[in-house]
Every structure is written in structure tokens, then in C-alpha cells.
Amino acid sequence: MCTLYKGLPHGIARIAYTDPESKALSFRGVGVFVHGQLNNAPFTWVNGNGNGRSLSKMQNGRPADGSYETYFYGDGETQYVHSLQEETDVTGW
Numbered sequence: 001m002c003t004l005y006k007g008l009p010h011g012i013a014r015i016a017y018t019d020p021e022s023k024a025l026s027f028r029g030v031g032v033f034v035h036g037q038l039n040n041a042p043f044t045w046v047n048g049n050g051n052g053r054s055l056s057k058m059q060n061g062r063p064a065d066g067s068y069e070t071y072f073y074g075d076g077e078t079q080y081v082h083s084l085q086e087e088t089d090v091t092g093w
Contacts, residue, residue: 008036015045023048037061050074 002013013033019025029045031038038058046052052072057064071090073079078087 002033009033010035019048031058040064051077 002009002011004010010033013031014028015031016028017026024047026048027045029043031043032041034040038061041058042054042056043058044052044054051074054070054072055063055067056069057067059065059067063069073090075091077090079090080086081088081090
């Protein structure tokens with residue numbers, strides 16, 4: 001999906017990583033390369049557990065300071081959202 005310009009990827013790219021020890025750290029996602037780096041653009045991925053995340057801005061391949069992260073949980077996932085005593089269904093968040 002992305003192109004190479006002077007040997008560096010530019011544009012939208014599908015990125016996959018398999019962590020040998022952790023399913024949760026493995027992912028498949030889509031990011032935007034600028035001069036060979038995930039830089040000044042968003043990145044969205046699904047981890048090995050099926051939970052999705054999206055970062056509003058990457059900086060040199062890492063989450064940028066001040067970027068926003070959105071979580072998308074799978075069916076039946078619950079989290080402590082409004083209370084420390086009662087979990088809330090966060091499916092689709």
C-alpha cells in the first residue's frame with residue numbers, strides 16, 4: 001500500500017508484529033509513513049487478543065506527547081469505568 005521514495009516507505013502501510021512471548025503485545029495495524037518513519041500521523045491496530053486501539057499521532061515510531069489513545073474492546077469485555085466496585089460492559093469502546 002505504501003510506496004518507496006529514495007529507499008524509504010511513504011504513505012499508508014499495513015504493519016504486523018508477532019511477539020514470541022505475548023499475544024497481547026502482538027498486533028496488526030495500519031499507519032502512515034513519512035520519510036520512512038511513523039511520524040506526525042495516526043496509527044490504528046488490533047492486538048493478538050482482538051482488542052483494537054488507535055493513537056492520534058505518532059512521533060518517530062512512538063506515541064507522541066499529547067496524542068490521544070482510543071480503545072476498542074471485544075464482545076463481553078468489562079472494565080471499572082464509573083466505579084471501583086462495579087464493572088461496566090465496554091464492548092465496542
